[in-house]
Amino acid sequence: MKYVLMFTSRPDLNASVDPELGQAVYKKVYEWFQENGDKFADSGAELLGVETATTIKHGDDGPVVVDGPFNEAKEVVGGFSVIDVPDMDAAVALVKTWPHLELPGVAVEIRPMVEDYSQFA
Amino acid sequence: MTPSQQVDGLLARTLREESGLLVARLARQFHDFDLAEEAVQTAVTEALEAWRRDGPPNNPAAWLSTAARHNALDLVRRRSRQTALAMRLAPTPEPVEATYDAPDGPTDRGSTDDRLALLFACCHPALAPEARLALTLRAVVGMTTPQIARAFLVNERTLAQRIVRAKRKIVTTGIALSVPADEVLAERLADVLAVVALMYNEGFVSSDGGTQDRDLAGDAVWLAGVVATSLPREAEAWGLAALLTFQHARAAARFSDAGDLVLLPDQDRSRWDQAAIATGEQMLERAAALHSPGPFQLRAAIAACHATSPSWAETDWLQIVTLFEVLTRYDPSPVVRLNRAVAMSQIGHHEVEPSLDAVDQLADRLDGYHLFHATRAELLTRLGRDDEAAAANARALALTTNEAERRLLTTRLHRRPLEDGS
Known part of the structure; x- marks a missing residue:
């Protein structure tokens, strides 16, 4: 099954992270992608900071362009990947080894991808 | 026991013995957990009606299996053409007609694993905690939604919604109907055991103390036995x-x-x-x-100390205190520490005051828990501080919602230290 992983973090907590730990974790990320290469359908992308986000919203008089992310949450999406693994347990097991989870405020959302469009027929 | 209670008893045993196995088997045959669960649930409802009306059939297990399979095929027919087409590619299901004399063999090793796999799926950590027990009761134990709603005093529609959402999540997110791999078994098993323990707790004193048409506590004991014998x-x-x-x-x-x-x-x-x-x-x-x-x-070791002791006074309190001490390493929760203090106070009268001190230290976290105040009342009474004891009992009474517990505490308010045996 294919799942999209959404990697999120809390930028407001970044200052509290020991820079050396941050550096070490960052190095592990590269290895993590190498080790798990066979599980990725699409290694996705890492995104620039949330301060670069622009959002287009519904407006009564047509789409409105606004500065900032789509919601006001403290958690921001920092990247995404698509994995292809047998089941949810395999997805959970993989995500639990995501190196960034050593850092406070980090969370990864797992969402199954729609693969069978017949359910909408 | 009235005849209708006897039928209910047989019915309940048959349903808990067969429902989970049927759901697992049909889910495998039809490649559709949601459909299988729905088919069995409908069969359970039909059985409750028919058996109470006509008495139980000769072979209740075969009756239920036949009904569930009919329902499953019926559901398939009613679903969309695409699904029906996909079904034809699936392995042919077993013949629909089960004979009443030769039932499907009961619990052989393979089918027990099936039920275990189903239980693991229903207790998956990706499901909302409050949905896990409800889904387990329905899919694994064969309770109906109205029965579950009554047992937990929740609105039936809310409960049904919760169950539908959990079932859909199992299907759409790819939660496997299988016993987890060795690396994650211990962790996943802890979630399963937590659900079974919760099931017993809810059945032991349901929050309104009322009687029910299913023995939830008995079912939990049975399910715990199923898990242990399947994972020896x-x-x-x-x-x-x-x-x-x-x-x-x-x-x-x-x-x-x-x-x-x-x-x-x-x-x-x-x-x-x-x-x-x-x-x-x-x-x-x-x-x-x-x-x-x-x-x-x-x-369990603590419970064994109580169960094998000839009387409260002769209980091996030192052993119990030791066991509680080790338990706090796994579970440092205030309730465990409260129980440890109670055991301490039983060792001798000189331990009552230190025990009360230990209990009082938990006040911040247990102020809303009626047994905290009931315990304080007990200890204060033993120390002869009757006025404080009465106040603590009143607090306990105000906090309990269970009718039987409320009555117990009401009598306690009038109890005299010399008569209470403690």
Whole structure:
């Protein structure tokens, strides 16, 4: 099954992270992608900071362009990947080894991808 | 026991024995857990109606299996053309007509694994905690949504919604109907055992104390036994099975004929089920032989101390305090520390005051818990501080919602220290 992983973090907590730990974790990320290469359908992308986000919203008089992310949450999406693994347990097991989870405020959302469009027929 | 209660008893046993197996088997045959669960649930409802009306059939298991399979095929027919087409590519299901004389063999090893796999899926950590027990009761134990709603005093529609959402999540997110791989088994098993323990707790004193048409506590004891025998190398599974078996062995003594709750010190120990206690001890020995201690085994060992003691006074309190001490390493929760203090106070009168101090330290976290105040009342009474004891009892009374517990506390308010036996 294919799942999209959404990697999120809390930028407001970044200052509290020991820079050396941050550096070490960052190095592990590269290895993590190498080790798990066979599980990725699409290694996705890492995104620039949330301060670069622009959002287009519904407006009564047509789409409105606004500065900032789509919601006001403290958690921001920092990247995404698509994995292809047998089941949810395999997805959970993989995500639990995501190196960034050593850092406070980090969370990864797992969402199954729609693969069978017949359910909408 | 009236004839209709006898039918209900047989019905309940058949349903809990067969429902989970049927759901697992149909889910595999039809490649559709949601459909299988729906088909069995409808069959359970049909059985409740038909058996109460006409009496139970010769072979209840075969009756249920036939009904469930009919329902499943019916559901398939009603679903979209695409689904029907996909079904034709699936392996041909077994013949629909089950004979009434030659039922499907009951629990062979393979089918027990099926039920276990289903249980693991229903208790998956990706499901909302409050949905896990509800779904387990429906899919694995064969309770109907109205029965579950009554047992938990929740709105039936809300509960049904919760179950539908959880079932859909199992299907759409790819939660496998399988026993987890060895690397994650221990972790996933802990979630399963937590659900079974919760099931017993809810059944032991339902929050309105009312009677129910399913024996939830008995079903939980049974399910804990199923898990332990299916995973015989898992010490904590045996620990939970032993714990619930000991607790349930005292069920007959837990309420007086008038329906009042009777606490352990005052229970008539001749009403305890000695055969069940012996079973509990065997289960605990099986757990101990695996040399992998854990919180359920420790709780079971504490329960064993009580179950095998001839009286409250002769209980091995030192042993119990020691066990609680080890338990706090696994579970440092205030409730465990409260129980440890209670055991401490039993060692001798000189321990009552230090125990009360230990209890008072938990005030911040347990102020909303009626047993915290009931325990304080008990200890204050033993110290002769009757006015404070009465105030603590009043607090406890204000906090309890269970009718039987409320009555118990009402009588306590009028109890005299010399008469309470403590």
